[in-house]
Amino acid sequence: xxxxxxxxxxxxxxxxxxxxxxxxxxxxxxxxxxxxxxxxxxxxxxxxxxxxxxxxxxxxxxxxxxxxxxxxxxxxxxxxxxxxxxxxxxxxxxxxxxxxxxxxxxxxxxxxxxxxxxxxxxxxxxxxxxxxxxxxxxxxxxxxxxxxxxxxxxxxxxxxxxxxxxxxxxxxxxxxxxxxxxxxxxxxxxxxxxxxxxxxxxxxxxxxxxxxx
Amino acid sequence: xxxxxxxxxxxxxxxxxxxxxxxxxxxxxxxxxxxxxxxxxxxxxxxxxxxxxxxxxxxxxxxxxxxxxxxxxxxxxxxxxxxxxxxxxxxxxxxxxxxxxxxxxxxxxxxxxxxxxxxxxxxxxxxxxxxxxxxxxxxxxxxxxxxxxxxxxxxxxxxxxxxxxxxxxxxxxxxxxxxxxxxxxxxxxxxxxxxxxxxxxxxxxxxxxxxxx
DNA sequence: AAATAAAGAAAACAATGATTTTCCAAATTT
DNA sequence: AAATTTGGAAAATCATTGTTTTCTTTATTT
Numbered sequence: 242x243x244x245x246x247x248x249x250x251x252x253x254x255x256x257x258x259x260x261x262x263x264x265x266x267x268x269x270x271x272x273x274x275x276x277x278x279x280x281x282x283x284x285x286x287x288x289x290x291x292x293x294x295x296x297x298x299x300x301x302x303x304x305x306x307x308x309x310x311x312x313x314x315x316x317x318x319x320x321x322x323x324x325x326x327x328x329x330x331x332x333x334x335x336x337x338x339x340x341x342x343x344x345x346x347x348x349x350x351x352x353x354x355x356x357x358x359x360x361x362x363x364x365x366x367x368x369x370x371x372x373x374x375x376x377x378x379x380x381x382x383x384x385x386x387x388x389x390x391x392x393x394x395x396x397x398x399x400x401x402x403x404x405x406x407x408x409x410x411x412x413x414x415x416x417x418x419x420x421x422x423x424x425x426x427x428x429x430x431x432x433x434x435x436x437x438x439x440x441x442x443x444x445x446x447x448x449x450x451x452x453x454x
Numbered sequence: 455x456x457x458x459x460x461x462x463x464x465x466x467x468x469x470x471x472x473x474x475x476x477x478x479x480x481x482x483x484x485x486x487x488x489x490x491x492x493x494x495x496x497x498x499x500x501x502x503x504x505x506x507x508x509x510x511x512x513x514x515x516x517x518x519x520x521x522x523x524x525x526x527x528x529x530x531x532x533x534x535x536x537x538x539x540x541x542x543x544x545x546x547x548x549x550x551x552x553x554x555x556x557x558x559x560x561x562x563x564x565x566x567x568x569x570x571x572x573x574x575x576x577x578x579x580x581x582x583x584x585x586x587x588x589x590x591x592x593x594x595x596x597x598x599x600x601x602x603x604x605x606x607x608x609x610x611x612x613x614x615x616x617x618x619x620x621x622x623x624x625x626x627x628x629x630x631x632x633x634x635x636x637x638x639x640x641x642x643x644x645x646x647x648x649x650x651x652x653x654x655x656x657x658x659x660x661x662x663x664x665x666x667x
Numbered sequence: 668a669a670a671t672a673a674a675g676a677a678a679a680c681a682a683t684g685a686t687t688t689t690c691c692a693a694a695t696t697t
Numbered sequence: 698a699a700a701t702t703t704g705g706a707a708a709a710t711c712a713t714t715g716t717t718t719t720c721t722t723t724a725t726t727t
Binding site for chain 2: 280282283360361363364365367368369371374377378381402404405408409411412414415416418419422425426427428443444447448450451452
C-alpha cells in the first residue's frame with residue numbers, strides 16, 4: 242500500500258470546519274426539529290439553516306432541495322422512533338405480564354411527543370411525498386407483526402381462545418392507536434406517565450377478561 | 455305594520471346575479487372541495503375563486519380572509535359528515551344486530567373518502583386553527599357518546615358482562631378508527647363496500663365472543 | 668507572503684400567493 | 698337616456714420563499 246489513508250493529505254486552502262457528514266447531521270437535526278414543530282410547508286429553509294448554524298449556501302451544497310431534506314430528516318427519525326420496539330418484551334413467561342410489557346412498550350413509543358408529531362406529519366405530507374409514507378409503512382409493519390406474533394403464539398399455547406388472529410391483534414393495537422389518534426387530532430391531552438400505566442393495565446385487564454381461554 | 459317585507463324594494467342599479475347567501479355557498483363548496491383535495495396551504499385563493507365562478511373581488515367582499523374560508527367550509531362539512539350518525543341504528547331488539555347496525559353505520563361514515571380527507575386536514579391544521587379542532591371535537595363527541603351509551607345499556611341489561619364502560623367502548627370504536635387511521639396514513643387502501651361488510655361482521659363477532667355475558 | 672479553498676453574509680432572482688384596487692361591461696330603475 | 702349598482706378581469710401591492718450568486722473573511726499550505 243502507498244500512503245493515502247485516514248487523513249487524506251490536503252492541498253492548500255482553508256480546511257473544512259467539520260466533515261461534510263457532521264455538517265449534514267447538524268442540518269438534518271435542525272430540519273427534523275423544525276418540520277416536526279411547524280410542519281413541512283410552514284418551515285422556511287432560512288430557519289433551518291440558522292438553527293443548524295450554517296448558511297443556505299452550505300445547505301444547498303449538501304442537499305439538492307427542501308424535499309430531500311424532508312425525506313432524509315424524517316427517515317432517520319422514523320427509524321429511531323418506531324424501529325426501537327423491543328419485541329423481546331413480549332416474551333415473559335407469565336402471559337399477562339408479557340402482554341403488559343408489550344403494550345406498555347408500544348404505548349410509550351406511540352404516545353411519545355415525537356411519535357405523535359411524526360405521525361401528524363405523515364398524515365399531512367404522506368400523500369405528496371410517497372417515499373415518506375413508505376418509510377413509515379416499513380417502520381410500523383414491524384410493530385403490527387409483533388402484535389400478531391404475540392396473539393398467534395398465545396392462541397397456539399392455549400392462553401387465548403382461538404379465532405381470527407389478525408382481527409384480535411388489531412383490536413389490541415387499536416386501543417393504543419386510538420389513544421394516539423385522539424392526541425394527534427387534539428381530542429385529548431397527552432397522557433401523564435402514571436395515567437399511561439393505569440391505562441395499560443386497564444386495557445390489558447379488559448382484553449384478557451374477554452379473550453383469555 | 456308597514457310594507458318592508460320579503461322582497462325589499464330595490465333602488466336603481468344592476469340587481470345581484472344571486473343572493474349573497476347563494477354566492478357564499480358556491481364559494482364555500484369550492485373551498486371545501488379544494489382544501490380536502492389539496493390541503494389548506496397548498497390551495498390558492500385564485501383556484502377557489504375560479505372553481506366557484508366568482509372573482510377574487512367578490513370572494514373578499516364576502517369573506518375576510520382565507521382562514522375564515524377554511525373555518526366556514528370545514529365546519530359545514532364536519533357537521534354534515536359526522537353529525538349524521540343515526541343513533542337510532544343501535545336500538546334494535548337483537549343485541550348483535552343492533553351492534554352490527556351501529557358499527558356499520560359508523561364504519562360507513564368514518565371510512566368514507568370525505569371523512570378520511572376531513573380527518574387528515576384536521577390532523578394537519580388543527581393545531582394552527584384551534585376553532586377547527588373544536589368543531590371536530592364537538593362533532594365526534596356525539597359518536598363517542600353513542601358507543602358508550604350502547605355499551606352501558608347492554609351491560610345494564612345483562613347482555614354484556616359488566617366492566618369499565620369507557621374502555622370497552624374505546625375498544626369497539628378503536629377498531630373502526632384504527633382502520634381509518636391506516637387509510638389516512640397510507641398504510642392500506644380504502645375498503646371496498648363488500649370488504650367493509652365482512653369486516654364489520656368479523657369485528658362484531660370477535661367483540662361479542664369476548665364480551666357477551 | 669502568496670495562493671487557495673471553505674463557508675458565512677447578504678443580495679439577487681424568480682415564483683407564488685394573499686389582498687386590494689382600478690377599470691369596465693352589464694342590468695336595472697327612474 | 699341618465700343614474701346607479703353589481704361583479705368580472707386584470708393589474709398592482711406587498712410579503713414570503715426556494716434557490717443561486719456574489720462578495721468577503723478566514724484558515725490553511727507552499
